[in-house]
Amino acid sequence: MNAARTKAEGQTEVVLLQRVAGGDRDAFAELYRRLQRPLFGYLMKLVRDREMVEDVLNETLMEVWRQAARFEGRSSVNTWVFSIAHHRAVSRLRKKRETALDEEQAAAIEDEGPTPDMKAESSDMSRLLGKLMERLSFEHREILHLAYYQEFSVQEIATALDLPPNTVKTRMFYARQRLRVLLEESGVEGAVA
């Protein structure tokens, strides 16, 4: 089940956020219940360490509480909260790395985890694809997740990540291109278009 939201859900979330801005804890709890699964899934895809994910989620929710009155309705509540989560995750990962790499470089680093047993998996294209998607860089995993699982439009991703829409499309193109290269390297013929 994906996390696509209906128009009615979006309107309800706006009302809840307005109540949160007035200090309503029940509204805050209800907003949490509505957003926690997609947010948690998003952060798990990016950060992958459960303890750190809960820390980032905690920071994100506290920021929602503090900033609720500043939501201006120029995006959906969902997109606004994801934007906060994105920036918090990037910040936390930067601290974790404790390097002088800038954000762009850090985001572009591919996962250094164990390489899947390509030959053993090559008969199962979907499993292989899933493992290779996990090896993509932070920003490539993020764009695939937001488009495919969260079902964000180009504009919603642009808003959440504070990027121009054309950069969103280009980033997705390169993420998919990189996936093709990894498939090719895994012995899947004709993966690179």
Next chain:
Amino acid sequence: MSDSRNTASPKSSALGEEDVMELLPWYVTGKTSPEENAQIERHLSASPKLQAELAMARRERQVSLDGMQAIGEPSPDFLNKVLGQLDGARQWGPIAKDKHDAEAPGLFARLFGFASTPALRLVAIAACLAIVVEGAAIVKLAGNSSSGTYETASAPDMSAAGPHLIVQFQPNAGMAAIGSVLSELDAGIIRGPMPDGSYVIGLKPGADVDHAIAALKGHADLVTGVDRGS
């Protein structure tokens, strides 16, 4: 969401094969506009290469969905833990939208969400002066617009050529203190607050970014986070 589909741009009236290739991931999730769909489908009917790309996009999407099934959710006591922290968390006020509103808080007060008491007005004026001297007066963008964002008026070199930082200030940080720190760094606020409450700070061209980050992080009483901007 009122309408989360991509809006048809002028470019969408003449999508090329590369444009279609870029849009396929959104086509498979139903996030392309009807105008884009018509063109995508026209291209698809004539291009085996695009058909293969579409099949791949669908497979990628399915793998994304399948991969989330075992992802789980936060601990059962997570919400209570967060609720327990709300007491000590200050909620910021809304951003005033009309700079001509005599009752609206001062510029810095609006920027940082503080109440506009007479004492704070004085501090705000002092902070404004300090930054104006540094050539980084902050003005609200497009006076009557509802954007609620800000940019520097007299420091175009910062926004155009200098490096940027993303800074989050403590909610209770003093305005004069912030102005003082920014002055020390020859820095100015270019825009903000961003959706997460952070501000884009512009440094002068050639400024030592690592030094600026370290200096800002050194003011832990004012600054909660610093990241490199674009």
